[in-house]
Amino acid sequence: MRTTQDAIRHLERISVYLEVKGENPFKINAFRKAASLLEAAELDFMAIEDFTAMKGIGKGTATVLEEFRETGTSTALTELEQQVPEGLIALLKIPGLGGKKLAKLHEVGVIDADSFAEKLADGTVEAMPGFGKKTVEKYSKALETFETRPERLPYGVMRKSVSELERTLAGIDQIIRFEVGGSFRRAEETCKDLDFIISTDHPKEVKAQLLEIEQIDEIIAAGDTKVSIVLKRDDAYIAVDFRLVDDLAFASTLHHFTGSKDHNVRMRQLAKERGESISEYGVETKDGLFQPKTEQELFARYDLPFIPPELRVGRQEFEADLNMLIQEKDIQADVHMHTTWSDGTLSVDELVDACAARGYSWMAITDHSKYMKFVNGLTEERLRKQRVEIEAARKKHPEMTILCGVEMDILPDGSLDYEDDFLKEMDYVIASIHSKFDQTEEEIMQRLENACRNPYVSLIAHPTGRIIGRRDGYAVNIDRLVELAAETGTALEMNANPGRFDLTASSLAKAKAAGVKLMINTDTHRPEMLEDMKLGVLHARKAYLEPSDVINTWTAKEARAFFDRKRLGVK
DNA sequence: GCCGTTTTCGGCCCGACTGTTTTCAGTCG
Known part of the structure; x- marks a missing residue:
């Protein structure tokens, strides 16, 4: 059994090898495009009968895919692997080094980082046409930090730098916007x-x-329309591009550099069909240059509604009804939050005040369970005591429904942290895994299945356990988990913490397709984390979730009816 | 490699910056 992801990786690998061979860029792109088509396809890779039925996949790619499906590999890739050394591929990460130059370097004996360093040092590279002194210096410097810097940084890390840079830019007088x-x-x-x-x-x-700007580590480019730098922030190196434009071109440039690349390609095709041409400066029409004042104006020119940035991937955003999608204003509750009773920084009273201030009509307090000793997880005894405080908060905020909840650990042996007799006292129970991440898929899935089959468990939180850029999470089989959730009436979480984004948009889409209900939660431990709800909603929109899919857009009454159906075993 | 009713060949989205040139290729987004 080969997964869609395996097939996508196979095609991407072919395209990378072709790139390093210095092949025709359009040929390279054809494989990339095919990979992206598979990713967007409704059907699983194994279930697709005729690949050439997909526009953008022709005979060549189809042959590769069929062979891959049969044998797990393809002649195309095997041959490429014989022609191009593996070590050369990694060198593509070096800025300013693309396929064409790499192909030339291969001709003089560069096969990996070490041999590249040698040829740089002994003057071979500098003597080659198209290479010069500065290029050699740049490559030598890049090789020093090669593979020690991650290629991409998590959204949460970037967010800090964005706020800092926004403050800096706001302080520059000559900037219009x-x-x-x-x-x-x-x-x-x-x-x-x-x-x-x-x-x-x-x-x-x-x-x-x-x-x-403070802490510039490197200036990559400094032209009149583009300034490109690398910032050093804590341990992270953050590349930043500034595009300087005339104010009339602002909207076009913003659209252009928001991308995605595939989205822009589609937009430009639409323009071309009408004999127009879109660039970052505006639209070249037969009546001259049209410069939209806003992105809305640009979209409107092609009879499109405003397509929000998070949906601009170059696929269904051009056809789907975007008005149906969930919005932040639909959110009525946050139902995964911690207080000072375990490892949060807000008291019950403060947390309830904060949620009331956000206009929520209901919420749940969900501290950790007793297994989580190191974060002061709550025993049955302490949970009962906590209810007294929650009761007081209910009196203070009669307009809100406040659920007494808990985030209960699924223990390594698959058992749950509390007995059913106790769980039935709780209004709402989350189950999640915080231990033994190295178990086999079978063991992990048994743990998750036990949780799903417990009548009092309403939600599985951060279902994969991944921390972006730090750990992959445990060996969860998403397809199976979605089946289990559907069968047992258990909801799955979209954890809005930008370090998690768990589930991913593609898994959310699977869950929706299977009729599984979802919840977007901030997993708040500190007051500012309540704001992450906004991000959670953006991610839910990437999966085209609608309010009916997301329990915390419902009223408390509707949500409790959903929980009760499972508790009482009603189908 | 993919595509097509003005095309089975010759296009494929557009522009800036750098470093190498002596008018432009390569890379990047």
């Missing part, structure tokens, strides 16, 4: 760099001030 674009604006899980679009009538002065 600015906005962050790129993968950050699209709320991707990780970002390769940050893109800021800046409008100004004084690009030279602004450029000079940008180059004065």
Whole structure:
């Protein structure tokens, strides 16, 4: 059995090898495009009958895919692997080094980082046409930090730098307006760099001030329309691009540098069909240059509604009804939050006040269970005591429904941290895994199955346990978990913490397709984390979730009816 | 490699920056 992900990786690998061979860029792109089509396909890779039925996949790619499905590999890739040394592939990560140059380097004997360092040192590279002194210096420097710097950084890490940079830009007088674009604006899980679009009538002065930003580790480029730097923040190196444009071009440039690349390609195709041409400066029409004042105007020109950044992936956003999607204002509750009773920093009273201030009509207090000793997890006894405080908060906020909940650990042996006799006292129970991440898929799935089959467990929180950029999470089989959730009437979580984003958008889409209900939760431990709800909703939108899919857009009464159906065993 | 009713060949989205050139290729987004 080969998964869709395996097939996608196979195609991407072929495209990378072709790139290093210095092949025709359109050929390289054809494989990438096919990979992206598989990712977006409704059907599983194994279930697709005719690959060529997908527009963008022809005979060549289809042959590769069929062979891969049969044998787990393909002649195309095997042959490429014989021609191109593995070590060469990794060198593509070096900035300023692409397929064409790498192909030339291969001709003179570069096969990996070590041999590249040698050829740089002995003058071979500098003597080659198209390479020079500066290039050699740049590559030598890059090789020093090669593979020690991660290629992409988690959204949560980037967010800090974005706030800092926004404060800096706000302090530069000659800037008319600015906005962050790129993968950050699209709320991707990780970002390769940050893109800021800046409008100004004084690009030279602004450029000079940008180059004065504190803690610049490296200046990559400093032109009149583009300033590109690397910042050092704590241990992280963050690449930042600033685009300086005339204010009339601001909206076009913002759209262009928000991407994604595939989204822009689709937009430009639409323009081309009408004999127009879109660039970052505006739309070239037969009546001259049209510069939209806003992105809305640009979309409207092609009869499109405003497509929010998080949906701009170059696929269904052009056809889907975006009005149906969940919005932040639909959220009525946050139902996974911690207080000072375990490892939160807010008291019950403060947390309830904060949720009331956000306008929620209901919420749940869900501290850790007793197994989590090191975060002061609650015994049955302490949970009963906590109810007294919650009762007081209920009196203070009669407008809100406050559920007495708990985030209960699923123990390594698969048992749950409390007996059913106790659980039935609780209004609401979350189950989650915080231990023994190295178990086999069978063991992990047995733990999750036990939790799903418990009548009092309403939600599985952060179902994969991953921490983006730090750990992959445990060996969960998402398809099986979705089946279990559907069968038992258990909800799954979209954990909105940007370090987690767990489940991912693609898993959320699977859950929705199976009729599983979801909850978007902040897992708040500190007051500012309540704000992450916004991010959670953006991620839910990437999966095209609608309010009916997400329990915390419902009223407390509707939610409790859902929990009760499982508790009482009603189908 | 993919595509196509003005095309089975010749296009494929567009522009900036750098470093190497002596008018442009390569890379990047």
